[in-house]
Structure formats: C-alpha cells, structure tokens
Amino acid sequence: MTRIWPALVLFALVWLPLSAQSAELRGTGDLGIIIERASGSVVIVDTTRHAILGRVTGLGDLSHASAVFSRDQRYAYVFGRDGGLTKVDLLTATVAKRVMQSGNSIGGAISDDGQLVAVSNYEPGGVKVFNSTTLELVADIPATYGEKAEMSKTVGLVDAPGRKFVFSLYDAGEIWIADLSEPAAPQVRKLKNAGNQPYDALITGNGRHYIAGLFGEDGLAHVDLWSDQPEVRKILQGYGRGEQELPVYKMPHLEGWAQADELFILPAVGHHQLLAMDARTFEEVGRIDVHSQPVFAVARPDGRQVWVNFAHPDNDTIQVIDVPSLKVVHEFKPGPATLHMEFTPRGHEVWLSVRDSDKVYIYDTRTFEKVGELDAAKPSGIFFTARAGRTGL
Amino acid sequence: MLRLFEAIAVLSLAAQPVLAEQPGSARMSELTYLVRQDCGSCHGMTLKGGLGKPLQPTNLKQWDREQLTQIILNGVPGTPMPPWRDLLSEEDARWIADALKQGHIK
Numbered sequence: 001m002t003r004i005w006p007a008l009v010l011f012a013l014v015w016l017p018l019s020a021q022s023a024e025l026r027g028t029g030d031l032g033i034i035i036e037r038a039s040g041s042v043v044i045v046d047t048t049r050h051a052i053l054g055r056v057t058g059l060g061d062l063s064h065a066s067a068v069f070s071r072d073q074r075y076a077y078v079f080g081r082d083g084g085l086t087k088v089d090l091l092t093a094t095v096a097k098r099v100m101q102s103g104n105s106i107g108g109a110i111s112d113d114g115q116l117v118a119v120s121n122y123e124p125g126g127v128k129v130f131n132s133t134t135l136e137l138v139a140d141i142p143a144t145y146g147e148k149a150e151m152s153k154t155v156g157l158v159d160a161p162g163r164k165f166v167f168s169l170y171d172a173g174e175i176w177i178a179d180l181s182e183p184a185a186p187q188v189r190k191l192k193n194a195g196n197q198p199y200d201a202l203i204t205g206n207g208r209h210y211i212a213g214l215f216g217e218d219g220l221a222h223v224d225l226w227s228d229q230p231e232v233r234k235i236l237q238g239y240g241r242g243e244q245e246l247p248v249y250k251m252p253h254l255e256g257w258a259q260a261d262e263l264f265i266l267p268a269v270g271h272h273q274l275l276a277m278d279a280r281t282f283e284e285v286g287r288i289d290v291h292s293q294p295v296f297a298v299a300r301p302d303g304r305q306v307w308v309n310f311a312h313p314d315n316d317t318i319q320v321i322d323v324p325s326l327k328v329v330h331e332f333k334p335g336p337a338t339l340h341m342e343f344t345p346r347g348h349e350v351w352l353s354v355r356d357s358d359k360v361y362i363y364d365t366r367t368f369e370k371v372g373e374l375d376a377a378k379p380s381g382i383f384f385t386a387r388a389g390r391t392g393l
Numbered sequence: 394m395l396r397l398f399e400a401i402a403v404l405s406l407a408a409q410p411v412l413a414e415q416p417g418s419a420r421m422s423e424l425t426y427l428v429r430q431d432c433g434s435c436h437g438m439t440l441k442g443g444l445g446k447p448l449q450p451t452n453l454k455q456w457d458r459e460q461l462t463q464i465i466l467n468g469v470p471g472t473p474m475p476p477w478r479d480l481l482s483e484e485d486a487r488w489i490a491d492a493l494k495q496g497h498i499k
Contacts, residue, residue, distance in 0.1 A: 082439075155444070
C-alpha cells in the first residue's frame with residue numbers, strides 16, 4: 001500500500017503540468033509536418049520555435065507521400081503510396097480519420113472551398129474525391145481511355161478555382177479538367193493528345209496556367225484554364241529532351257513554386273540544366289547550368305531565389321539561383337539524399353530534409369547560415385500549413 | 394532478414410566458386426538500400442509499384458535472371474527506366490535480379 005504513494009506523486013508531477021500544457025490555446029499558422037517515409041509516421045513541427053511538437057504513427061507506406069491542409073490549417077491530409085488517406089489533427093497530434101482508398105496512389109489536392117479532397121491513383125488509375133470532414137467517398141473518376149477502355153495512371157493532380165481538379169493521364173497522354181460543383185455528377189472535360197508520358201504538373205498560384213512535364217517528348221503541355229475552350233498547347237518544344245540524353249535516375253518534380261518573379265524556372269529532364277521561361281509568352285529566355293539533374297526547383301515565396309536539389313547519385317548538394325541574374329550564387333552539401341525543401345511562408349528560412357542523416361536542417365535564406373536542426377527518421381517531404389491558402393499546393 | 398540472406402550468400406559462396414563474383418556484404422547492404430530508396434521512388438519503397446512496375450517475385454516470373462540483369466544495366470528504352478550501368482556493375486545487377494526474384498528485398 002505504501003508503494004502506491006510514490007507512484008501517485010510521480011503521476012501528479014508528470015501529468016498535471018502536461019494536462020495544463022495541452023489545454024493552452026495556440027494557433028496553427030506556423031505549424032507543419034515532416035514525412036518520415038520508412039516508419040509510416042509524420043512529425044508535427046513548430047516553425048517559429050524550430051521544435052517538434054509530436055509524432056503521429058500508423059500512416060502506412062509513406063514513400064513519395066505528400067500532404068495538403070484544411071482551410072483552418074488544423075488538419076493535414078496525408079497521401080500515402082499504399083493508397084492510405086489520413087487526416088491528421090495538428091493540435092492533438094492524433095489521427096482524426098483514415099481510409100484506404102486504393103491500392104497505390106500518388107498525391108492529392110484539396111478544393112478551393114476546402115470541402116473536397118481528391119486523390120490521384122496509379123492502381124486502379126483515376127481520381128477519387130472525398131468529403132474533407134468525414135473522408136467519405138463522394139466521386140470516383142476512373143481514368144479510362146482509348147477504344148479498349150484501358151486504365152491510365154494519373155499524375156499531376158492539382159486543385160483549380162471553382163471546385164475543379166486538373167490532372168494528367170500518364171499512359172493516355174491526356175489532361176482532364178474535372179468540375180466538382182456537383183460532386184455527385186462530376187463534369188469532366190478531356191483534352192486528348194496532350195503529349196507523350198506526362199509525368200507531373202503544376203498550376204500557377206492564380207489558378208490560370210496548368211503545365212505538365214512530358215517524359216516522352218521534347219517540351220511541356222500548357223493549358224490556359226481561363227479560356228472558355230481550354231486546349232493543350234506545347235511549349236518549350238525542342239529544349240533538348242532526347243538529344244545527348246542522360247539516364248534519369250529520379251523523375252523531376254513540377255511544383256506551384258516554379259514561378260519566380262516574371263519567369264518559370266523548370267527542371268530540364270535528362271539535362272544538368274534548368275530552363276527559364278517567360279511567364280507571359282511561355283518562350284524560353286535562358287538556361288542555367290547546374291550541378292546535376294534537377295529534381296525540385298523551388299522558388300522562395302518572394303521569387304528572388306530558386307533553390308534546387310538533384311537526382312541520385314548527386315543528391316547531396318543544393319544550389320541557389322539568383323533570379324534577376326539567373327546565376328548560381330550559392331552551393332553547399334547538406335548530405336546524401338537531400339530530398340525536399342520547404343520555405344517558411346514569407347521565405348526567411350528554408351527547411352531541408354536529409355534522409356540519410358535522419359536530420360532536418362534549417363537555414364536563413366539571406367545569410368545561408370544554418371540556424372537549426374531537428375531529428376527525424378528518414379525524413380522526406382516537408383509541408384507547412386501556409387499551403388492551405390495557396391492554389392495548387 | 395538481410396543477415397540471414399548474407400549468411401546464406403556467404404555459405405553458398407564457399408560451396409560454389411561460380412558465385413565468387415558476388416558483391417561483398419557491405420556492398421549488399423548498399424544495394425539493398427539503393428533498391429528500397431532509389432528504385433523505390435518509382436517502383437514503391439515496398440516494391441509494390443508506382444509509376445514503375447511492381448517488382449515483387451510474382452511480378453517478375455516472366456523474366457529470368459539474365460533478362461532482369463540486362464534491364465537493370467541497360468534500362469528500357471521508351472520508358473522512364475534508366476540504364477544503371479554507370480552506377481552498378483554486372484555483379485551488382487545480377488545480385489539485385491536474384492534478390493528481387495527471391496523476394497529478399499522487401
């Protein structure tokens with residue numbers, strides 16, 4: 001009986017301060033998540049204090065996982081590779097809801113009104129749309145194409161204004177615009193002959209331009225979503241995809257962050273180069289020679305800099321491009337498998353995940369000084385809640 | 394699992410001189426890591442497929458060891474599968490082909 005007293009005292013000492021802390025009010029505008037891809041978990045981070053607030057486990061296979069946020073920035077919707085869709089509560093560090101929605105998926109998006117979460121699937125190919133509150137299925141858009149009604153993998157899924165989602169069919173070479181104004185009856189506009197093997201896509205922050213990268217041919221596919229009759233136009237044709245082709249060990253990514261000031265800065269598939277394209281005319285205005293094959297080219301939110309990481313086996317290096325001069329102004333080596341970069345909302349800091357070191361490093365983007373680091377297990381994607389307020393992220 | 398496989402590999406190395414060209418155990422660890430993490434970016438970290446095909450033993454029955462070795466080294470033209478010849482030796486590729494067919498890399 002006397003033994004129980006020390007336990008009770010210990011309980012009071014530990015539990016009471018914790019419960020007081022958990023009742024403390026706080027906002028979520030400076031929070032984010034880091035994907036721990038091998039352990040199927042995410043860590044919740046405070047970007048002001050450079051601190052880990054909690055870890056949420058049981059999210060399945062998170063290789064290549066990504067996330068979007070609810071409009072109130074309280075919930076993250078995490079898209080796992082195994083088809084899992086998990087709604088994570090950032091304030092309580094718990095799983096609020098979770099569904100297995102397919103066998104194999106690749107990313108998702110949330111509608112402009114925050115009501116619908118769409119997931120892009122490889123197997124079976126297509127897009128499924130869920131109620132963001134309950135995660136109940138509200139629409140299924142199978143990516144069926146051709147006379148034999150084959151199924152295509154879908155890639156490059158983004159949200160567009162007006163409760164729309166836009167995505168590309170990798171096997172079919174088509175771009176589809178799905179209007180979910182009436183979720184029970186999606187209106188899908190199919191743009192055929194979009195190009196050979198679209199592998200990823202982006203939409204500009206104003207929701208106007210959808211640009212898909214093409215693996216199988218020179219150039220990219222562009223759709224002006226402001227047009228009454230949207231159609232596919234090829235841009236940057238003949239940038240050299242295919243000429244003196246290098247093996248591509250990692251597919252590049254296209255992101256809404258590609259626009260920097262009046263330019264798009266895009267990775268050139270199979271080249272040690274970035275392509276600079278005028279954001280009005282879509283004409284090439286220059287090329288920037290870089291360290292190796294770019295994977296992500298991410299503009300700081302103000303557009304003054306673009307940070308670039310690279311494909312295996314050169315993925316230990318980061319280069320920073322100064323946009324006005326299109327010159328590499330900084331290069332450093334955070335370490336092997338530097339996979340992902342995420343800027344704070346106004347770009348004063350950038351967070352880098354370095355998978356093989358089990359670290360996330362934080363840098364000041366003006367001085368390039370390291371200002372913090374966190375431990376995370378095999379970190380990959382980093383996603384901050386400020387994405388909630390941006391189209392296409 | 395890897396340890397066990399290494400042990401078997403070492404034993405079979407002793408028994409069969411023809412396997413003397415196998416990568417060493419440190420290299421085997423590197424290759425396992427490469428398959429999961431880097432091949433995994435297209436084929437899925439658990440090799441259940443993604444933009445690339447699934448690479449589990451049942452998916453690979455139609456190719457023999459040499460065919461898989463050649464696919465790894467030379468890639469598949471017209472698809473995103475790159476030639477890995479600059480990064481992997483023939484022995485590396487053959488070891489990966491075997492390990493995939495036998496389900497030793499998960």
